Amino acid sequence: MVVSLLALASAGPARAQSTPPIYVAGEESDALAALRVDEEALFRHAQSLVEIDRQPMMGLPAGLTSAVPEAAPRVAEGSDVRWMDGLELPDLPVRWQEQVVRYLEYFKDSRRGRSLMAAWLRRSSRYGAMIREVLTRHEMPEDLRCVAMAESGFDPTVRSNRGAVGMWQFVRRTGEEYGLSGNRWIDTRMDPEASTDAAARYLGDLHRRFGSWELALAAYNMGYGALLRSIRKYNTNDYWVLAELEAGLPFETTIYVAKIMACAVVMRNPTRFGYDELVRDPPIEVEHFEVPAGTPLNMVARAAGIDVDEMRALNPELRRGRVPPQHARRVRVPATAASHFAERWNRVRRRVPAHQPYVVRFGEDMDDVAYRFGTREATLTEMNGIEDDEVIGAGTVLLVPAGEPRERPPEDRPRIAVPEGRFTHEGRSRVFYRTSRSDSLASIARFFQVAESDLRRWNHVDPDARLQHGMFLQIFAPESVDLSQAVVLRENQVELVTMGTExxxxxxxxxxxxxxxxxxxxxxxxxxxxxxxxxxxxxxxxxxxxxxxxxxxxxxxxxxxxxxxxxxxxxxxxxxxxxxxxxxxxxxxxxxxxxxxxxxxxxxxxxxxxxxxxxxxxxxASSEGDAGTDEDGDADGESTLDDPDDGE
The missing domain is CATH 3.10.350.10 (LysM domain)
Structure with a gap:
């Protein structure tokens, strides 16, 4: 996980967005890019504001810290930190180390730092009550809310350049360990309540494992395993010692921990930092209603009497604008519209077309699925929010019209050319798979649990050339493969002929x-x-x-x-x-x-x-209308790369 301070420093009071923000992996806002530049200037080659004797703890006088240092520090020449006297302390331990103090001055005196903090503080009231309730329920310090501030600026839709997502910036693996699932329909890392609950449990586990909040925050940023290796390498469990050692901790982690401490101080002392007149965003107050699987959010919005964009913004985890097709789910409705929704929903829901989930089989294209359920490919594309460059492969769950799937009319058994030679594999099923447009030799081998070299041996295929739609591959599939999840033909459904024979x-x-x-x-x-x-x-x-x-x-x-x-x-x-x-x-x-x-x-x-x-x-005779050759069978310069089957 990386530090993701994606806050809109220039943003005014929040409004319902017209569409859910689309974050491209690796994309940073101007504010975040500027902050990184500032952090580089602030910390890379800076002289310490506070000179410390060689003690295991660094700090200012006892009155300004959550923990009493063993020796009073000497303030570096030219530095005046008297303005810090009397600050209210957060419920996280704070050590007045150089980076913490520099962050406090950045948020107090820098024009860009003040703009950034103002945006964060404005947004903090949106989910503030919910975050406080979850942290209290898990008996966690309230000022752990500053993790969400530093990670995302309290924005549940943020995506980092390393794949971390949501207000608490969970990477996929850690999110799954704490119950946050994700697929093309939903990503609960963007669910404000679910991700906050997961973050509280994760931070609690890290604190129980390491015993200090500094180490727990460092592990949240750099990873549990990486921190543990560093502790064992240097044989110290003192975060501040590790932060000073060569290769002890990543630079980004040291400023991350300091940043959270500084944010906690600012949130406890808005007046002292000049934010007392800041107008906060109104809190997001919602009620939850369960709706059937596949319900589109525009229908929920219609029943609630609100704009669909507002409904999408309240349910950012629903990536396709509707409830996933597998299960019913609770959706958020503005508290002010709850009674209106409850009154109208039973009437509105009767107009929802009957749908059902369908798991795409290996070898099926969208036109195959459309045929099976008596609809058009364009209808499926719109219903499922399929993007232009999105590949729909085996295992993808699609929403389709309700009803029993139909099979294509029986045709003459296809005649399939196979290489010369006999192959015997006990305990395996010989099947024939018709390639689709998105197939590769690797994907076919992976699904059927065979080696690519075996596919080349059983068929005349070049590993460096692309498989073309409509080829048949003979495959000897092991018993562990669920062939019902693929479109295959058995030996009694085909006519075989040895390639190249009379x-x-x-x-x-x-x-x-x-x-x-x-x-x-x-x-x-x-x-x-x-x-x-x-x-x-x-x-x-x-x-x-x-x-x-x-x-x-x-x-x-x-x-x-x-x-x-x-x-x-x-x-x-x-x-x-x-x-x-x-x-x-x-x-x-x-x-x-x-x-x-x-x-x-x-x-x-x-x-x-x-x-x-x-x-x-x-x-x-075999391909009417083929524009790829001239009248004598040679390339005529006007060939097309379109698949001749595309018009079927």
């Missing part, structure tokens, strides 16, 4: 309505003449046989042809196929005697000066 090519072309056969070249055959005879382009014949379109064919040479069955010579036709149509030769070709009899003289004297004059039937 069967593979024959069946694939039959599926495209063509016949694959091997043709023996005779005298006079050219690529052009055969293209005309069999209804192909020269580019297609060249591509099938992996040679150039300008290749000269030799009599006796065997080439592969894909042709419509009506153009196939009789000896290559399947039983019952229609008679072949007679195809007139091009003007530059001799007339063949019959389809089975090859041309006996003449040749193809046409020069192929243009490479973009014929259609590539290989692609046209």
């Amino acid at each position: 069967q593979f090519f024959r069946e694939y072309e039959e599926n495209q309505g063509r016949v694959r056969f091997r043709y023996t070249v005779v005298e006079g055959d050219t690529i052009r003449s055969l293209a005309n005879r069999f209804g192909l382009s020269t580019g297609s014949i060249a591509r099938i046989n992996r040679f150039s379109r300008r290749t000269d064919l030799e009599p006796g040479q065997e080439i592969v042809i894909y042709a419509d069955e009506s153009r196939v010579p009789a000896r290559y036709r399947r039983p019952g196929a229609p008679e072949p149509a007679l195809v007139p030769p091009s003007p530059s070709e001799p007339q063949p005697g019959a389809l089975e009899v090859e041309a006996t003289d003449g040749g193809d004297d046409e020069t192929e000066s243009s490479e973009g004059d014929e259609a590539d039937e290989l692609d046209a």
Whole structure:
């Protein structure tokens, strides 16, 4: 956790925000950036305001401290701290160490420091009563409220550049340990009451573990484990000794503890620091009402008779503007609108559409989910507050219309090409997974609990290339994988063919309505003449046989042809196929005697000066409207990267 003093120094009295603030990870306010600059100047190379004899405790005379020092300090030359005499002391122990005094002077005399503290003090009254009640219930010092002041300026929506969130700046792991959960729907680290209760329990645990509030505050900032290692390294449990040692504590931690002590002094003595005429923000007074799962906040606001932006500001933990779809939840309603809400809610809630939660399966896209529940993808996107760049993956809980999910109509079993070889894995299930747009080899391996190397071995995939939507991967999944949470096909739901075999090519072309056969070249055959005879382009014949379109064919040479069955010579036709149509030769070709009899003289004297004059039937038959190739099957400079399935 880091020090997060995100307070709006220039902010006036708080108003309901038009939309919940969006904090980008790592983004700092101008006030916070300026404070960091000030702290650098104040503390990096500063001379001590108070010179201390080598004693285990530092401080001013006993009348100005919560703990009596063993020896009175000598005030450094040129420093006048007499103005501190008579200050009311907080209920946290305060030692008048150099950094504490410098902070007090910063909040008293610096224009920027005063502006910052004024903003904090104005905001402190918003949640002040709630924080005081929680700390009292846990028997914690009231001035621990200054942790929230120093961390966030009492703003429950703050996010630090290291992932700490909320008024008390919990990182995710520590928050979860103290009951603060988070997902795409809700982050209870931004719940003012829940996070304050968690902070009180966490600070109490740290104090019981270390025995002093200075060490507890240091651990809150730098982490329990890091502080414990430092204590053991230097063999001292005195915070002030650690703060003075080389590499004893992080610089940020030493000023953090001093800052909280200084804030506590200022909050106890607003008049002495010149804040007595400051107008405080009105306290946030709310009542709680339980509403069903999935309830949108705009409907709650309508029942309460308030603006939806005010409702969002009162419930900052609800990240998508509605109650999460899994469970009913209490929401905050202004106390002044509570009776109005209670009177109207039963009427308003009847107009809430029936919804239910749905857990996205591995391999499902938003269009799949929309189909299952009879709605449109755009409707789901709006209902769930899905952002443009947000990836919805397996395990995501979405709100969907109520009803039983439907399955797509049964289709012919897909024909899947698999590598040559047999794989035997006892205790595993052989399944076939159709890749989605957001998949990677790593994500698939992680879900199915297999190694990426196994996926490459079971399938012909390049680990450096992107998986394309619609590929099928064969996977041997261990029993520990819950296959009901993925979209997979079993062996009896697919037709398998070994990649590259005669069967593979024959069946694939039959599926495209063509016949694959091997043709023996005779005298006079050219690529052009055969293209005309069999209804192909020269580019297609060249591509099938992996040679150039300008290749000269030799009599006796065997080439592969894909042709419509009506153009196939009789000896290559399947039983019952229609008679072949007679195809007139091009003007530059001799007339063949019959389809089975090859041309006996003449040749193809046409020069192929243009490479973009014929259609590539290989692609046209299988992907109508594909704009990625020219008519001869070559890139035409106008290709699109859009997935041809996007319009399905």
